[in-house]
Amino acid sequence: MFTIGDFAHLGRVSVRMLRHYDAVGLLPPAHVDPSSGYRFYTASQLQRLNRLVALKDLGLTLDQVRVVLDEKLSVEQLHGMLSLRRAELRQQILADESRLRRVEARLRVIEREGAMPTDEIVVKSVPAVRVARLTATAPSYEPEDIGPVIQPMYPELFERLGRAGVAPAGHGIATYEPAEGEAVVVHAGVTVAVDPSPAYDFEVVDLPALAEAATIVHRGTMDDVDTSYQAVAAWIEAHGYKQNGFAREVYVRYGEGDPADWETELQLEITKP
Helix, strand or coil, X not given: CXXXXXXXXXXXXXXXXXXXXXXXXXXXXXXXXXXXXCEEEXXXXXXXXXXXXXXXXXXXXXXXXXXXXXXXXXXXXXXXXXXXXXXXXHHHHHHHHHHHHHHHHHHHHHHCCCCCCHHHCEXXXXXXXXXXXXXXXXXXXXXXXXXXXXXXXXXXXXXXXXXXXXXXXXXEEEEEEECCCCCEEEEEEEECCCCCCCCCCCEEEEECCEEEEEEEEEECCHHHHHHHHHHHHHHHXXXXXXXXXXXXXXXXXXXXCCHHHCEEEEEEEEECC
């Protein structure tokens, strides 16, 4: 048998935690000396300790840990449970990292308030363009809702184009439309030079020309796009225009090389009220 101190070292936990696990009945010692009160543990108890610590570290409460341990799950069942929880935690980490990037981007927007690069706005007509596209719906236009919807659509679109033998003929173009409530219809498209066909498992459509659009080239990832959007908004208001609908996002150079060099042209259709 091992003293509580030695068992703590072997199990890589604190003596304090072992005493707590004993107090709540999760891991009582194998033997308690009646005269001294010293606790002693066996090597076989490390198995229960390993499961206890793993389950607790995965976010289960001690009551939940007790239920799992008392059900005496097999190694395979426990492994499946831990793998699922591990995947959930990894997804949470990715979500937190994305949230952090959005917070940092919003702070940069705040820092640049009053100094938006409105001199980079170009007003021009935009010709009609034919695109192949996939469509999905996002709960809202907020970045945390748009990103998870549109990001997987482009790899899927290019895979379908490849199977159909259709080569992109230009840039990727994302467009958006309002849906019910705050939902937004998301179109992930790329310029093509083919006619629509029922044989395709994607849509081929012509985006209409824009008679007049306020445009700006956003540089960097879309995490920082708010700065460019708000620069266009300031310009539109200052020059007495009205914005019509959502912007088109034309991915001039995106996804390869240094992210600082990526370029996305934002095209917002404008009219005089």
